[in-house]
Amino acid sequence: MELETLLQQLEDLQKKMYAYGTASSSLYLDAVTTAPSDTSEGRGIAMSILAGEEHKLFASKETDELLKALEARKAELNPVAARQVTMLRRSYDQLSRIPAQEYMEYVALTNEAGDVWHKAKEASDFAMFEPVLEKLVAFNRKFAGYYDSTKAPYDALLNEYERGMDMEKLDAFFGMLRSRLTPLIKEIGAAKQIDDSFLYAHYPVEKQRIFSDYLMQVMGLDRAHSTIAQTEHPFTLEFNSKDVRITTHYYEDNLASSMYSVIHEGGHALYGLGVDPAFDYTCLQDGTSMGIHESQSRFYENMIGRSLPFIRAVFPKMQELFPEQLKAVTAEDFYRAVNKAQPSLIRTEADELTYSLHVMVRYEIEKQLIGGTLAVHDVPKVWNELYQEYLGVQVPDDKNGCLQDSHWSGGSFGYFPSYALGSAYAAQMLRNMEKDADIWSDVEKGDLHSVTNWLREHVHRFGQLLEAGEIVERACGGFDPSVYVDYLEKKYRALYHL
Numbered sequence: 001m002e003l004e005t006l007l008q009q010l011e012d013l014q015k016k017m018y019a020y021g022t023a024s025s026s027l028y029l030d031a032v033t034t035a036p037s038d039t040s041e042g043r044g045i046a047m048s049i050l051a052g053e054e055h056k057l058f059a060s061k062e063t064d065e066l067l068k069a070l071e072a073r074k075a076e077l078n079p080v081a082a083r084q085v086t087m088l089r090r091s092y093d094q095l096s097r098i099p100a101q102e103y104m105e106y107v108a109l110t111n112e113a114g115d116v117w118h119k120a121k122e123a124s125d126f127a128m129f130e131p132v133l134e135k136l137v138a139f140n141r142k143f144a145g146y147y148d149s150t151k152a153p154y155d156a157l158l159n160e161y162e163r164g165m166d167m168e169k170l171d172a173f174f175g176m177l178r179s180r181l182t183p184l185i186k187e188i189g190a191a192k193q194i195d196d197s198f199l200y201a202h203y204p205v206e207k208q209r210i211f212s213d214y215l216m217q218v219m220g221l222d223r224a225h226s227t228i229a230q231t232e233h234p235f236t237l238e239f240n241s242k243d244v245r246i247t248t249h250y251y252e253d254n255l256a257s258s259m260y261s262v263i264h265e266g267g268h269a270l271y272g273l274g275v276d277p278a279f280d281y282t283c284l285q286d287g288t289s290m291g292i293h294e295s296q297s298r299f300y301e302n303m304i305g306r307s308l309p310f311i312r313a314v315f316p317k318m319q320e321l322f323p324e325q326l327k328a329v330t331a332e333d334f335y336r337a338v339n340k341a342q343p344s345l346i347r348t349e350a351d352e353l354t355y356s357l358h359v360m361v362r363y364e365i366e367k368q369l370i371g372g373t374l375a376v377h378d379v380p381k382v383w384n385e386l387y388q389e390y391l392g393v394q395v396p397d398d399k400n401g402c403l404q405d406s407h408w409s410g411g412s413f414g415y416f417p418s419y420a421l422g423s424a425y426a427a428q429m430l431r432n433m434e435k436d437a438d439i440w441s442d443v444e445k446g447d448l449h450s451v452t453n454w455l456r457e458h459v460h461r462f463g464q465l466l467e468a469g470e471i472v473e474r475a476c477g478g479f480d481p482s483v484y485v486d487y488l489e490k491k492y493r494a495l496y497h498l
Helices: 005-035 042-059 061-071 078-093 100-123 125-147 151-160 169-187 205-219 254-276 290-304 310-322 330-340 352-371 376-391 417-436 440-443 449-458 468-476 482-495
Strands: 226-230 234-242 244-249
Touching: 005 042, 005 061, 005 078, 005 226, 005 244, 042 078, 042 468, 061 078, 061 290, 125 151, 125 352, 125 376, 151 169, 151 352, 151 417, 169 352, 169 417, 169 468, 169 482, 205 226, 205 254, 205 310, 205 330, 226 254, 234 254, 234 330, 244 254, 254 290, 254 330, 290 417, 290 449, 290 468, 310 330, 310 440, 330 376, 330 468, 352 376, 352 417, 417 468, 417 482, 440 449, 449 468
Parallel strands: 226 244
Antiparallel strands: 234 244
């Protein structure tokens, strides 16, 4: 068969897969933003059928034959087509091992689980979520064997989010973070504390919505290609390089919560919008790994969003929207408040310094759940014990404890370490960016173009054309987590005058 014909078939296959993915993602977006609360049954049927059709299309003999024909002529392919074949072969080998019925059941289960999790969190009752979580854990143990039977189950799941990552590497990474950060956290705990009480005044939601729109504008998010909605647990969907959706939540007694949710999700969105448009509707159009994706969200949220130059840029707008709440507050006061380091209950509200300890709790629990050494029933007990051990805080209830995150309801076991890895990548990116450009003078003017342009050049545009390790090498000069700890120590010692 002519190579041109094979490549056209490859393009057609990927567009069909894109269509199924877009349909499923649209249903999910509707489910967690605007759909009525008791509507999961019908949506589950639709999503299950879509999953079955997707499985039938992709895990077919015809797809295998197409990939084999292209693999036989790989020397004739350009780098983009060759990478697509490599990525699709990897996905085909995994999906074809999963029986179609199991795949459909799992998609329906995750839809149901999302609805159950919302209700369980609202009621602060883990027992409501326990039966469905048991099924999710069992499925993921089984799927890990389908993914790569040569690896320990949890290693196989980790590899789905950060290729090449395993428990041995993460144990060393988290061990280093904990050994160096814990003493600093204790030292700060004994120091004079920062007053952040003004962050918890009354901030009307409608004014916060206006501020969210303003933040998206400052970040350079083109509203013709991006939008924002409200949900319980914020997330971002990137349909293609011209269509991304972010979400946030609003608390009238916590201004910083939505502010940094918008900036965090905006970082994900900028990544999606910055991928080379030539990769749209192919398997290369998304970010290359969740660690790299989280490096972008954590970069904008913390390295930029919690910097003094950025606060100085946006503070006049905040005072315009919230004159009474911030009348006695300066930009420097706000900067110190949003960087206050204090062990807390909620991961998404955690400061930069203690954040990775929240991730470690989830990592330790996931290792045991997937490894079969922890019963689902005992998750709340172990969660509460680890929060006491790692952060020194007592968990008052399930809502503020093991039900706070939506990830497990979506079956995302192995995702959480990506947040800590992404933070470490981001610190290295900042160091190299500062060597290449004087970004802070622009940031203080509310102009993030030099920041985003650097990231587009070194990270965004590649999509999945390069592996995460290659991106880290190009953007950071190789992975060195000590840069992250050095960054935190320098920042927080200055903040607390240590």
